[in-house]
Amino acid sequence: xxxxxxxxxxxxxxxxxxxxxxxxxxxxxxxxxxxxxxxxxxxxxxxxxxxxxxxxxxxxxxxxxxxxxxxxxxxxxxxxxxxxxxxxxxxxxxxxxxxxxxxxxxxxxxxxxxxxxxxxxxxxxxxxxxxxxxxxxxxxxxxxxxxxxxxxxxxxxxxxxxxxxxxxxxxxxxxxxxxxxxxxxxxxxxxxxxxxxxxxxxxxxxxxxxxxxxxxxxxxxxxxxxxxxxxxxxxxxxxxxxxxxxxxxxxxxxxxxxxxxxxxxxxxxxxxxxxxxxxxxxxxxxxxxxxxxxxxxxxxxxxxxxxxxxxxxxxxxxxxxxxxxxxxxxxxxxxxxxxxxxxxxxxxxxxxxxxxxxxxxxxxxxxxxxxxxxxxxxxxxxxxxxxxxxxxxxxxxxxxxxxxxxxxxxxxxxxxxxxxxxxxxxxxxxxxxxxxxxxxxxxxxxxxxxxxxxxxxxxxxxxxxxxxxxxxxxxxxxxxxxxxxxxxxxxxxxxxxxxxxxxxxxxxxxxxxxxxxxxxxxxxxxxxxxxxxxxxxxxxxxxxxxxxxxxxxxxxxxxxxxxxxxxxxxxxxxxxxxxxxxxxxx
Ligand code: AMP
Numbered sequence: 001x002x003x004x005x006x007x008x009x010x011x012x013x014x015x016x017x018x019x020x021x022x023x024x025x026x027x028x029x030x031x032x033x034x035x036x037x038x039x040x041x042x043x044x045x046x047x048x049x050x051x052x053x054x055x056x057x058x059x060x061x062x063x064x065x066x067x068x069x070x071x072x073x074x075x076x077x078x079x080x081x082x083x084x085x086x087x088x089x090x091x092x093x094x095x096x097x098x099x100x101x102x103x104x105x106x107x108x109x110x111x112x113x114x115x116x117x118x119x120x121x122x123x124x125x126x127x128x129x130x131x132x133x134x135x136x137x138x139x140x141x142x143x144x145x146x147x148x149x150x151x152x153x154x155x156x157x158x159x160x161x162x163x164x165x166x167x168x169x170x171x172x173x174x175x176x177x178x179x180x181x182x183x184x185x186x187x188x189x190x191x192x193x194x195x196x197x198x199x200x201x202x203x204x205x206x207x208x209x210x211x212x213x214x215x216x217x218x219x220x221x222x223x224x225x226x227x228x229x230x231x232x233x234x235x236x237x238x239x240x241x242x243x244x245x246x247x248x249x250x251x252x253x254x255x256x257x258x259x260x261x262x263x264x265x266x267x268x269x270x271x272x273x274x275x276x277x278x279x280x281x282x283x284x285x286x287x288x289x290x291x292x293x294x295x296x297x298x299x300x301x302x303x304x305x306x307x308x309x310x311x312x313x314x315x316x317x318x319x320x321x322x323x324x325x326x327x328x329x330x331x332x333x334x335x336x337x338x339x340x341x342x343x344x345x346x347x348x349x350x351x352x353x354x355x356x357x358x359x360x361x362x363x364x365x366x367x368x369x370x371x372x373x374x375x376x377x378x379x380x381x382x383x384x385x386x387x388x389x390x391x392x393x394x395x396x397x398x399x400x401x402x403x404x405x406x407x408x409x410x411x412x413x414x415x416x417x418x419x420x421x422x423x424x425x426x427x428x429x430x431x432x433x434x435x436x437x438x439x440x441x442x443x444x445x446x447x448x449x450x451x452x453x454x455x456x457x458x459x460x461x462x463x464x465x466x467x468x469x470x471x472x473x474x475x476x477x478x479x480x481x482x483x484x485x486x487x488x489x490x491x492x493x494x495x496x497x498x499x500x501x502x503x504x505x506x507x508x509x510x511x512x513x514x515x516x517x518x519x520x521x522x523x524x525x526x527x528x529x530x531x532x533x534x535x536x537x538x539x540x541x542x543x544x545x546x547x548x549x550x551x552x553x554x555x556x557x558x559x560x561x562x563x564x565x566x567x568x569x570x571x572x573x574x575x576x577x578x579x580x581x582x583x584x585x586x
Contacts, residue, residue: 002112004142004354005103006346008150009092009116009130011070011199012172012313014038015343016099018107019351024154024344029102035339036102038172040094041065042081050098059231066091068201071173073133074126089129093136100137114139115346115353118453119174120146121194121367123413124425127453142353144452147171148178149189149364150345151311155336156182163306164190166294168324168332169342170287171312173199177290179298179305188363191297191386193290198283200241200314206279207237207271211252214269221258221265229257233267244273245316277319284323291327297386308332311341363388366449373410373419375400376504382447385415392448396462399433399441406431407443411457411470417501430459432466438515503548510539510555513562520562528565535561 006024008015013035016027029036031052041054042064049057058065066079072088079086096116103111116139118130127144134141148167155165162183169176176194180187211233212224223229236252243250254267295302308324310332315321324332351357366389371381374397382393399407408429414422433441442462449455458469517536521529535558542551 002110003103003107004113004115004347004350005100005111006150006343006348006350007096007099007114007116008147008340008342008346009070009096009118009133010035010038010171010342011068011174011201012038013339014095014099015340016103017340017343017347018103019347019356022351022357024347024351026340026343027103027106029099030105036095036099038070038095039065039067040069040091046082048094050095059228059235062227062231068173069095071197071201073129074123089133089136092130092133096133096137096139100139112140113142113350113354115143115145115350116141117145117147117150117342117346119169119171119194119196120148120176120178120189120192121174121196122146122453123196123368124453124455126196131452131454141452143349144454145346145349146176146178146189146192146364146453147342148176148192148311149180149187150343150349151309151336151341152178152180152182152187153345153348154341155309155333155345156187164300164304165307165309166291166305166328167309167311168287168291168315169194169311170314170320171199172314173197173201175199175287175290177287177294179294179300186363188388189365189386190300191294192365192367193294193297194367195286195290198286199312200238202283203241203280203314203317204234204237206283207241207276208233210271210275210279211237211267211269215257215265215267218267219258219265223258226258232257240271241276241317244271244276245318248273273318280317280319284317284319287320288323288327291324302328302330305330309336309341310334311336311338313339364451364453365389366391366453368413369415370411370413370425370447370449370455372397372445373412376508377419378501378504379412379414379417379419379422382445383449387449389449389453390451392446394444394446397443397445398439399436399443400438402438403435404438404441405433405435407433407459409445409457409459409468411455417498425455426457426470428457428459428468428470430461430466430468432464433461434463436463439512506548506551506555507543510543510551513555513558514539517558517562520565524565532558532561532565 003018006017015035017024018027026034028034036051037055039054041049041057041061043049054065064081069088069091079091100111114134116130116134118127131141131144148169151167152165165180165182167178174196175198178192179190181190216222232254236254240250240252249270249272252269252271256264257267258265305328308328308330315338321332348357365386366383367385369381369385370383371379374380382395383391406429408427410427411425412419412422413425416422444460444462446458456469458467460467514536517532521532539554539558542554
């Protein structure tokens with residue numbers, strides 16, 4: 001068996017580490033650098049270039065250069081170069097291949113296994129895509145772990161004692177915040193939140209827009225469609241941003257940026273840190289919501305935190321550091337290297353899995369709730385967000401109609417109470433259910449999330465033993481914007497959703513009651529039968545009129561009347577434990 005490495009596959013830069021005598025150590029690449037730009041280029045004669053060489057040639061070969069492919073992971077987007085189309089997994093695999101080769105050259109032996117990190121907020125399909133990229137690159141991916149968790153592992157290894165820490169991770173393209181509990185050698189993630197489309201690239205874009213505006217003001221020329229000029233402006237914008245982390249002002253100098261018959265045009269301007277902070281204030285602010293949410297989900301106040309760790313290159317921005325300090329009330333720790341700690345944590349996890357590191361236990365969580373659609377467009381959660389993974393949970397549901405022989409299982413991910421407002425991960429049908437009255441079949445739905453955060457759903461008819469399952473793969477693409485919207489909507493619509501859920505439950509209860517009453521009537525004397533019939537009518541009328549208050553009262557009266565006749569079985573006895581499932585089952 002070859003060596004195991006830990007890989008931080010970043011949006012902008014990647015880093016590799018391995019375990020040397022139980023210590024995580026960063027492996028320099030073939031060029032001698034400790035991080036490798038996550039850039040892939042194809043030269044005109046078809047050669048693949050990766051890393052700093054690809055980044056250097058980007059300005060003159062921008063159409064054949066791929067940046068920030070991590071942002072596309074889990075999507076169906078393709079990169080087309082010279083008539084060939086590449087999936088995001090394939091481009092990522094090209095980066096992973098270089099990392100693997102460089103590690104092998106450094107270590108002098110083959111590398112077979114890897115632990116790869118992803119943002120905690122990566123969805124199921126993004127994790128799948130990352131795993132696939134590893135496989136394409138010829139790596140056996142032992143585990144996908146969350147970046148902030150890896151950072152905490154690297155940090156927590158030599159610390160000991162109980163600690164509650166927050167990891168604020170702002171990289172090139174993603175933002176994550178996690179709250180963790182480190183107790184001796186058990187690292188437990190209490191909560192995680194974030195936005196997988198917010199990062200240093202967005203800060204660059206703000207500077208790019210400002211530079212374009214400056215040039216437009218000075219020269220009355222719009223360069224936004226000039227690919228070559230844009231490449232240089234983008235490079236200069238990132239450089240200015242980085243310089244402003246250390247200096248209060250920086251000069252952007254781009255000679256011969258444009259030329260026309262009036263001669264060459266140059267861009268020469270000064271950007272102050274104050275102006276940069278003003279241009280990017282909304283981005284810094286956008287990270288604060290997830291910080292508050294993670295604390296809330298972990299059940300902690302800022303004062304409960306022992307430490308705040310900053311991870312990712314963009315946390316070098318002074319305004320980011322100030323905002324984190326102000327919201328947490330803590331000076332962020334600077335004793336871990338934000339560029340290297342994630343890869344080091346991944347190497348440690350590799351060591352744990354290969355038995356080289358003893359005792360360290362990692363308890364990670366799932367970022368969003370998972371469940372199925374049940375009757376009335378209700379989202380029935382089976383696994384709540386922030387549940388420790390790996391996890392397996394089952395719930396028993398039943399049918400909505402008499403003699404139903406199949407049920408459609410609609411698997412969803414999200415935080416809304418209303419099923420159609422959440423994200424569909426997949427659908428499948430369980431058929432061959434034994435013919436029976438509604439409410440009789442017992443259908444057990446099981447969700448499992450493995451240690452990589454990958455979801456498997458199965459359904460089983462407990463009567464016949466019929467079984468059906470799916471592993472959610474590429475269909476589960478959920479963009480960060482969607483995730484973001486899901487969480488924001490959930491907060492905004494929480495009240496409205498609760499009301500809609502109550503209504504759906506009331507309607508379900510009323511239907512069940514009408515059915516029970518109809519069955520009971522067969523065994524009643526004429527007087528009781530007529531009395532119950534009157535009450536059934538009242539329930540029906542209230543249902544048709546959509547009058548919830550009247551419906552509730554009518555249901556209560558009918559329930560009491562049925563109980564008085566000794567004929568009533570509380571529908572909640574049938575449904576509450578067993579749940580109600582899908583639009584065609586209850
Ligand atoms: P990562 O994905 O963690 O490698 O972070 C890369 C991002 O960090 C890129 O957007 C870089 O431009 C940004 N970055 C690196 N160094 C600095 C710095 N000193 N100040 C501001 N941003 C930085």
